[in-house]
Amino acid sequence: MDRSDQINTFSRFSQVSRETIISLEKYEEFLIKANNNLNLIGNSTLNQIWHRHFLDSFQAIDFISNNEKTLVDIGSGAGFPGLILSIIAQDRKIPLKIKLIEKSSKKIFFLKEIINKLKLNAEAINQNVEHENFKFRDEVFIARAFKPLPKILQLIHSKAKNFKKIIIFLGKRGDGELLQASKSWDMKYKQRMSITSKDSFIIEVNKLKKK
Numbered sequence: 001m002d003r004s005d006q007i008n009t010f011s012r013f014s015q016v017s018r019e020t021i022i023s024l025e026k027y028e029e030f031l032i033k034a035n036n037n038l039n040l041i042g043n044s045t046l047n048q049i050w051h052r053h054f055l056d057s058f059q060a061i062d063f064i065s066n067n068e069k070t071l072v073d074i075g076s077g078a079g080f081p082g083l084i085l086s087i088i089a090q091d092r093k094i095p096l097k098i099k100l101i102e103k104s105s106k107k108i109f110f111l112k113e114i115i116n117k118l119k120l121n122a123e124a125i126n127q128n129v130e131h132e133n134f135k136f137r138d139e140v141f142i143a144r145a146f147k148p149l150p151k152i153l154q155l156i157h158s159k160a161k162n163f164k165k166i167i168i169f170l171g172k173r174g175d176g177e178l179l180q181a182s183k184s185w186d187m188k189y190k191q192r193m194s195i196t197s198k199d200s201f202i203i204e205v206n207k208l209k210k211k
Helices: 004-014 018-038 041-062 084-093 105-118 147-158 174-182
Strands: 070-074 098-100 124-125 140-143 165-170 185-192 202-209
Touching: 004 018, 004 041, 018 041, 018 084, 018 098, 018 105, 041 084, 041 165, 041 202, 070 084, 084 098, 084 105, 084 124, 084 165, 084 202, 098 105, 147 174, 147 185, 147 202, 165 174, 174 185
Parallel strands: 070 098, 070 140, 098 124, 140 165
Antiparallel strands: 165 202, 185 202
8 A cells, every 4th residue: 555545544534634634744754754763663664654553543542532631652652652642632622631651762852852843732751661669640541562461451550540441452462462361350341453454453441450
């Protein structure tokens, strides 16, 4: 799928304004330039940014309700899905603040540049969430290409005392990770297949208790 087809596909699914597409094009341009030094995304996906990263991230907007004011993106990296969701929220006039948590100070600089350039309602926070003293004060979380599912669940359980839900992207090993997690956790979750890959899906966990 060439770039113009990818943009058309993204536009069809997202129904965003032309101004938002222009913002995403600026994001894409800055991402490609920064990738040489920061290794933000795999080189094999550079020609598939709109499909593999933008559209894939966008689909999580359906898991976010209008009464949720803050969303925490754990291990944000290049800003997926957090920055995309911030752009979509801005397009739809949803008053959602995105907190992008990333341990790499170089990637934090990149994230702040995008936030400033596109004037987004987002904040880039330089933290290692695995640090023993770190705690979340927030209720709603999202994670894409961060850690294996059991690791994410343990992290949320131990560090997010106000936890209400977490949205997690799972790939082709997702079924196995869910099976492994079910041995240790009582979980209540919703599941939906990805629109970008038949091998991937997204879950929304809203109850988590250690067995």
